[in-house]
Every structure is written in C-alpha cells, then in structure tokens.
Amino acid sequence: MIHFLFGELGYNALPFYSAIATVAASVVVLGAVVVVGSITWLRGWRALWSEWLTSVDHKRIGIMYVVVSFVMLARAVIEACVMRSQQAVAYDSPGFIPPEHFAQLFTTHGTIMIFFMAMPFLIGIYNFAMPLQLGARDVSFPVMNSISLGLTSAGAVLMMISLCLGKFSTGGWTGYPPYTELSFSPGVGVDYWIWALTLSSLGNTMTGINFAVTIYKKRAPGMTLFRMPLFCWTALCISILMIFAMPPLTVATLMLAMDRYLDMHFFTNALGGNMMNYVNMFWLFGHPEVYILILPAFGVYSETIATFSNKRLYGYTSLVWATVSIAVLSFTVWLHHFFTMGQDGSVNAVFGIATMLIAIPTGVKVYDWLLTMFRGRIRLSVPMLYASAFMILFVVGGATGVMLANPGFDYQVHNTLFLVAHFHNMLIPGLLFGMLSAYHYWFPKAFGFRLNEVWGRIIFACWTGGFLLAFMPLYIVGALGMPRRSQEFFEAVYQPYMYVALAGAALVFCALASMAIQLWTSIRNRDSLRVFAGDPWNGRTLEWSIAAPPPEYNFARIPKVDSVDAFYQAKQQRTAWRAPDEYFDIPLPANSPVGFLCCVSGGAFGFALTWHIWWAVVVSALVFFGSIVLRSFNRDTMRIVPSGEVQETEENWLLALSETPPVANEAMFTTANRGLVREPV
Amino acid sequence: MSADPRRERRQELHGYIAGLCLALILSAIPFAAVMTGALPRAGIVWTIAIAALCQVMVHFRLFLHIDLSRSHRDDLQLILFSLLIVVLMVGGTLWVLGNQRAMMG
Numbered sequence: 001m002i003h004f005l006f007g008e009l010g011y012n013a014l015p016f017y018s019a020i021a022t023v024a025a026s027v028v029v030l031g032a033v034v035v036v037g038s039i040t041w042l043r044g045w046r047a048l049w050s051e052w053l054t055s056v057d058h059k060r061i062g063i064m065y066v067v068v069s070f071v072m073l074a075r076a077v078i079e080a081c082v083m084r085s086q087q088a089v090a091y092d093s094p095g096f097i098p099p100e101h102f103a104q105l106f107t108t109h110g111t112i113m114i115f116f117m118a119m120p121f122l123i124g125i126y127n128f129a130m131p132l133q134l135g136a137r138d139v140s141f142p143v144m145n146s147i148s149l150g151l152t153s154a155g156a157v158l159m160m161i162s163l164c165l166g167k168f169s170t171g172g173w174t175g176y177p178p179y180t181e182l183s184f185s186p187g188v189g190v191d192y193w194i195w196a197l198t199l200s201s202l203g204n205t206m207t208g209i210n211f212a213v214t215i216y217k218k219r220a221p222g223m224t225l226f227r228m229p230l231f232c233w234t235a236l237c238i239s240i241l242m243i244f245a246m247p248p249l250t251v252a253t254l255m256l257a258m259d260r261y262l263d264m265h266f267f268t269n270a271l272g273g274n275m276m277n278y279v280n281m282f283w284l285f286g287h288p289e290v291y292i293l294i295l296p297a298f299g300v301y302s303e304t305i306a307t308f309s310n311k312r313l314y315g316y317t318s319l320v321w322a323t324v325s326i327a328v329l330s331f332t333v334w335l336h337h338f339f340t341m342g343q344d345g346s347v348n349a350v351f352g353i354a355t356m357l358i359a360i361p362t363g364v365k366v367y368d369w370l371l372t373m374f375r376g377r378i379r380l381s382v383p384m385l386y387a388s389a390f391m392i393l394f395v396v397g398g399a400t401g402v403m404l405a406n407p408g409f410d411y412q413v414h415n416t417l418f419l420v421a422h423f424h425n426m427l428i429p430g431l432l433f434g435m436l437s438a439y440h441y442w443f444p445k446a447f448g449f450r451l452n453e454v455w456g457r458i459i460f461a462c463w464t465g466g467f468l469l470a471f472m473p474l475y476i477v478g479a480l481g482m483p484r485r486s487q488e489f490f491e492a493v494y495q496p497y498m499y500v501a502l503a504g505a506a507l508v509f510c511a512l513a514s515m516a517i518q519l520w521t522s523i524r525n526r527d528s529l530r531v532f533a534g535d536p537w538n539g540r541t542l543e544w545s546i547a548a549p550p551p552e553y554n555f556a557r558i559p560k561v562d563s564v565d566a567f568y569q570a571k572q573q574r575t576a577w578r579a580p581d582e583y584f585d586i587p588l589p590a591n592s593p594v595g596f597l598c599c600v601s602g603g604a605f606g607f608a609l610t611w612h613i614w615w616a617v618v619v620s621a622l623v624f625f626g627s628i629v630l631r632s633f634n635r636d637t638m639r640i641v642p643s644g645e646v647q648e649t650e651e652n653w654l655l656a657l658s659e660t661p662p663v664a665n666e667a668m669f670t671t672a673n674r675g676l677v678r679e680p681v
Numbered sequence: 682m683s684a685d686p687r688r689e690r691r692q693e694l695h696g697y698i699a700g701l702c703l704a705l706i707l708s709a710i711p712f713a714a715v716m717t718g719a720l721p722r723a724g725i726v727w728t729i730a731i732a733a734l735c736q737v738m739v740h741f742r743l744f745l746h747i748d749l750s751r752s753h754r755d756d757l758q759l760i761l762f763s764l765l766i767v768v769l770m771v772g773g774t775l776w777v778l779g780n781q782r783a784m785m786g
C-alpha cells in the first residue's frame with residue numbers, strides 16, 4: 001500500500017546524506033516558506049492569482065518568465081561558486097565535495113543555465129518587447145503562451161524539488177547514454193533530468209510556434225518584414241530554430257525514458273542499441289540551441305547600440321541576412337560537438353569547414369555594430385557598456401571557436417577546460433550580457449521606473465571582471481590538459497589558475513548580490529526614477545511610443561509604419577504622440593487558469609513519473625489534458641476594454657506627457673529624466 | 682475577388698476534382714510498376730520516387746493552395762525552408778551514422 005501511494009519515494013530520499021545537501025535543501029524550503037509567508041502577509045494571493053498566474057497578457061507572461069530565470073540564475077551561480085571552490089582546493093586532495101556530488105553540481109549548473117536560466121530569460125524578454133515593437137496587442141495565441149510558461153516553470157520546479165528529494169543526475173547537461181541508462185544510473189536523478197527537460201522543451205516548441213505566427217500575422221499595417229526592428233528579426237529566426245530544433249531533443253529524451261522505463265534498447269550497449277543515435281539527435285538540437293541563445297543578444301545589441309548611438313542601425317539589410325544565414329548554417333554544423341566519436345576525417349572536415357563559415361556572418365554583424373557607433377552620439381548607458389564588452393569578448397570567444405572547429409585541434413583540447421572556457425566565453429557575453437542589457441533597457445518600460453544607474457555599473461563591472469578572471473585562466477589550464485568535470489587533480493601547475501578562477505567566481509557572486517541590491521534600491525526609490533512619459537532613452541521603435549508601464553491593450557490605436565525606425569521618424573517630423581481622433585472598444589483575451597493548471601499537473605506528472613507513483617501519473621495526465629479539452633469548450637474567451645476607459649487612460653497619459661519637461665541628452669541618467677529626452681542637435 | 686461566387690465555387694470544385702484524379706493516378710503508377718514488374722528494379726525505385734515527388738506537389742498546389750502568387754509567398758517560403766532543414770537533418774544523420782557504421786566494420 002505504501003509502495004502504491006508513494007512509489008519509490010521514501011525516507012532515504014530526504015537530503016540528510018551530506019551536510020551540503022541538507023543546507024541546500026533547507027535554503028530551497030526556507031525560500032519557499034518565505035515567499036509563501038510574505039504573500040500571505042501582504043494579502044497578495046488574490047492579486048497574484050487574478051493579475052499574474054491566470055494572466056495571458058504577453059507583458060506579464062514575459063515578466064514571469066524573467067522572474068523564473070532570475071531565481072534559477074541565483075541557484076546556478078551559487079553552484080558555480082561551489083564548484084570553483086572545490087577545484088581551488090582539489091590539488092592532490094579530495095576537497096570538500098565527493099565526486100558524485102560534484103557531478104550533480106555540474107549537471108544541475110549546466111542544465112539550469114541553459115534550460116531554466118537562458119531560455120526563460122530570452123523568451124521572457126521577447127514576450128515582453130516583441131509584440132510592442134510589432135505594434136500588436138498580444139501574441140497570436142495568448143493562452144498557449146501561458147501554457148508554455150506553465151510547462152517551463154513546471155520543469156524549473158522539478159529542478160528545485162530534486163534538491164530536496166532524491167539525488168539529481170550525474171550525467172552532465174548532455175546526459176549521454178549509455179551512462180544515463182538504467183544499468184549505470186539506477187537512481188531517480190536521470191529521470192528528474194529527463195522530465196524537467198521534456199517539459200521545458202515542449203513549452204519552448206510551443207513558444208517558437210507562437211512567436212513565428214505572431215511575427216507573420218500581427219505586424220502593424222505597413223510594417224513589412226524588412227521594416228521590422230532587428231530584435232524582431234532575431235525573434236523570427238530563433239522561433240524557427242526552436243520549431244525545428246526542439247523536437248529532436250524531446251524525441252531523444254523520450255527515447256531515453258523508454259529505455260529506462262519500458263526496457264527498450266535504443267541507446268544501450270547490448271541488443272542492438274546505439275548511443276551515437278542519441279548523441280547525434282542531442283546535437284541536432286544542441287547546436288541550433290546555441291544560436292537560439294545567442295541571436296537574441298544580437299537582437300538586443302542591435303537595438304541598444306542604435307538607440308544609444310543616436311543613429312540609424314548601420315547596414316540593416318546586411319544584419320538581417322547575416323542573422324538569417326547564421327540561423328540556416330546552424331543546422332549544418334552539429335557534428336563539431338562529436339568530432340572525436342568515430343566518423344572518418346572527411347566527414348569531420350566538411351563539418352569543420354561549415355563551422356568556420358559561421359564566423360563570416362558573425363563578423364559582418366560586429367562591423368555593422370561598430371559602424372553604427374562610428375560618429376554616433378554615444379551615451380554610455382549600462383546596455384551600451386554591455387554591448388562594448390560583448391564586442392571585444394565575443395570576438396575572443398569566436399576566435400577560440402574557429403580554433404575548435406579544426407578537428408585536429410579539437411582532438412587535443414576536447415573534454416578539457418579549454419572547451420569550458422570557450423562556451424562560457426560565448427554564453428556569458430553573448431547571452432547573459434545581452435539579456436542583462438535588455439533587462440536594464442526595457443525595465444523602465446515594463447515597470448515605469450528606471451533601474452539604479454550606479455548599481456547598474458557596479459553589476460556590469462563585477463560581471464565582466466568576474467567573467468575574465470574566472471574563464472581566461474581556463475583557456476590556459478585547458479590547453480595544458482586539465483580535463484573538464486574534474487573533482488580532483490594531480491598537476492601542481494593547474495593550481496594557481498584555479499585560485500584566479502575562484503576569485504572570478506567570487507566577483508560573479510558579487511554581481512549577483514548587486515543585482516538584488518539594485519532591484520531593492522530601485523524599488524524603494526521608484527518615485528524619483530519614474531518615467532511615466534514612456535521614452536526615457538530617446539527610443540526609435542514603437543514600444544517607446546506608449547506609456548511606461550504600457551496599458552494592458554498596448555496601443556489605443558494600432559500604429560501605421562512606413563520605415564524602419566518609425567517612431568523615431570515620427571518624433572523628427574513632430575507627428576509622434578498624436579491623440580487618436582476617436583477611441584474604440586478594444587477586445588483583449590480574457591484571463592484563463594489553464595496555464596496554471598498545466599503547470600501544476602505537468603509538474604506533478606514529471607514528479608510522479610520520476611518516483612514511479614503510477615496513480616499520480618494517471619491523475620495528473622487526466623488533469624492536464626482535461627483542462628485543455630475543457631478550455632476548448634469555453635467560447636467566452638474575450639474581454640472588452642470599453643472605449644471610455646481607453647480614452648481616460650490615454651488622455652491621462654497624454655496630459656502627463658505634455659507636462660513632462662524633456663531632459664537633455666547628457667542628463668539622461670539623472671533623476672531629471674521623467675521619460676522624455678530632447679533630441680540633441 | 683470574382684464578381685460571380687457561383688463561378689468561383691465551380692472553379693474551386695474543379696481544382697479539387699483535378700487534384701483527386703491526379704493523386705489517384707500518381708498512386709496507381711507506383712503500384713502498377715511494382716505489381717506488373719514491367720520495369721527493372723532501379724526503374725521501379727525511380728518511378729516511385731518521382732511519383733511521390735509529383736504527389737507532394739499536387740497536394741500543395743491543389744489542396745493546400747500554395748502557389749507562386751504574392752499572397753502565398755510566405756507559405757511557400759516556409760515550406761521550402763522546412764524542406765531544406767529536414768533534408769539537412771535527415772540527410773546529415775544518415776550520412777554521419779552510416780559513416781560511423783562503416784568505420785566500425
């Protein structure tokens with residue numbers, strides 16, 4: 001009976017086998033208790049439910065994605081610091097973390113950073129900004145959007161639960177079989193990993209479909225594809241990448257699940273299984289995935305560099321074509337992740353050359369950005385700082401990427417810390433910095449007040465310094481031959497580099513702490529940072545043409561667009577911010593609990609499968625599909641915002657706008673900035 | 682927009698009927714090729730492949746109404762792009778795994 005009720009779940013699943021595990025689990029539980037407690041204390045449950053959890057507004061969904069991402073970022077950075085501390089003391093010594101635990105650390109760190117930090121971050125930013133830039137009122141499928149958020153969060157929750165109940169996988173973020181097969185990894189860890197990934201990759205596929213349809217169908221009148229902001233172009237490219245690249249991952253993890261649950265032999269050593277099938281499918285997903293991660297940052301930099309240089313983006317068309325060709329080429333290079341796994345030299349050569357080709361469109365982009373800055377009126381805002389750091393550091397990472405694209409070189413350094421240095425060198429400047437600048441750039445639009453500038457600069461300094469210290473030494477030790485994923489090492493030469501890297505990790509931790517402080521002080525001083533007028537950076541694209549925070553319907557009247565930087569041009573011709581002649585009722589998608597239900601039941605489904613609690617598997621699957629089917633009978637899916645309300649909101653804002661004193665370009669970062677900037681002459 | 686909706690409907694119906702006939706013929710040819718055995722083996726394979734390709738075109742053109750006109754350009758581009766990606770992924774996989782198998786042998 002007990003077994004029927006709880007499956008494999010028992011007392012020994014509790015994290016009392018090591019002090020570190022106990023502490024980590026307590027932090028999670030404490031964190032959850034604090035959150036629940038403070039919501040209760042603030043009497044926030046009703047608002048949370050009706051304004052957030054059931055909301056299908058793309059802006060709120062976007063913000064919730066970013067919140068998920070920040071929580072997961074905190075966990076993964078702390079894990080990174082623990083790993084760096086271990087390696088700093090691991091010369092000829094077992095250190096303070098046993099090998100199995102170390103393996104869990106790099107597995108969760110990698111899995112979280114990619115699937116639960118990076119993906120939610122970029123999807124959240126797109127969700128918030130892309131419909132606004134397109135001049136749309138929402139994405140094409142708002143309820144599906146909230147289901148996608150639900151599935152991704154369910155995966156994230158599963159990751160957090162794995163810290164408290166049972167042990168996580170030790171198979172790395174790639175989870176290669178046969179090691180992850182039942183015979184070598186009998187515990188629940190791999191199952192946690194499989195279901196967390198499956199849930200989130202389903203959510204991401206749906207997001208891809210949603211974004212692509214939105215871009216095709218919901219552009220403002222007059223906005224041809226070649227008048228879209230570059231950020232939306234990257235959205236289109238990554239959506240298509242997600243549509244095609246996520247399924248191989250879902251299939252691979254599900255096949256692995258069938259091996260583990262149903263005694264199949266897709267990837268086993270015996271009975272005709274072939275692990276290379278897994279490896280091949282994983283990287284069919286994996287390489288496009290790295291471009292899903294990096295293109296959004298390219299999009300953000302294209303916006304921020306143009307805005308803060310006060311210039312039109314140089315070479316718009318070439319940037320578009322470079323983005324598109326990167327997206328297509330990214331499907332032709334996946335083999336470079338397994339150069340050493342058994343094909344002959346000519347296959348390797350083909351994929352090696354294809355890989356090097358990607359450097360060409362990427363180079364085009366860097367030149368375009370540089371030329372955008374050239375003779376611009378550059379304002380060193382926080383996003384601009386990130387963009388400059390990116391352009392230098394990303395070129396370094398790209399150069400090591402071209403080195404690794406040479407199979408001969410790859411044979412030498414694959415599986416060493418050189419590779420770890422390379423991909424962090426791409427992901428931190430090329431993803432995290434981009435997302436952090438997007439966070440600073442659009443935060444005032446989302447919440448109506450700017451983030452503290454001084455702390456913004458401190459965060460920037462800590463991230464860049466921390467990154468350089470933590471990863472540049474790894475290039476050297478990697479070239480010296482130190483294997484990645486090592487819990488202990490026996491070469492004295494590596495040791496000093498590990499100290500430097502630890503210092504870097506400490507700085508990164510400071511960056512994380514500063515982010516919390518920045519958010520705290522900005523919220524406390526929000527009244528002096530308000531930018532209700534809505535255009536604090538002298539923006540160029542449509543999202544800056546409305547109030548900050550935007551009204552739920554975004555645009556009282558859908559704008560007409562006839563050039564790339566439509567809003568900027570309107571400002572130049574003094575036609576911006578015109579009150580519409582007439583106000584209309586605006587239909588908006590009504591709130592729906594189905595996304596939340598899918599989150600809970602999807603999470604329960606994954607958890608029950610992990611622990612073999614079969615009754616719960618059945619129940620949660622029924623709830624999941626039941627809620628979607630029931631929803632389809634609901635014909636009352638729209639809600640009308642009456643024209644009177646629209647008029648009041650808009651007139652209120654237009655009045656405030658007309659009373660806002662425009663601030664000089666130089667004073668943009670002071671509290672004088674109320675959301676309106678004078679065009680410099 | 683045609684002024685005469687009845688004529689338009691007739692045209693549409695004609696399109697569907699033509700599509701159905703073509704689809705049937707294009708299915709009959711490979712079956713006939715296999716069942717009669719009139720062609721050499723390689724010929725049969727080519728016949729099936731070509732008939733299949735034509736079948737795909739017929740479905741796209743007459744059932745899904747994808748053509749070269751401007752309003753369908755987006756759809757056509759997406760289909761061609763999907764085709765390209767599928768060819769890359771499937772073709773690449775066959776090549777890589779086939780090569781690995783040969784190396785093992």
Ligand code: HEM
Nearest residue numbers: 080083106110113114118172173420427484485486505508
């Ligand atoms: C914040 C600073 C970061 C630090 C200090 C850090 C540190 C580390 C360390 C120590 C490892 C293990 C290296 C080894 O195998 O010996 C690692 C692995 C990894 N990191 Fe990070 N990392 C950071 C940020 C990121 C970010 C932003 C991402 C992705 C968006 C990321 C993705 C990964 C991945 C995918 C792995 C490989 C995991 C595996 O081996 O399966 N990391 N990182």
Ligand SMILES: [Cu+2]
Nearest residue numbers: 287334336337
């Ligand atoms: Cu790759």
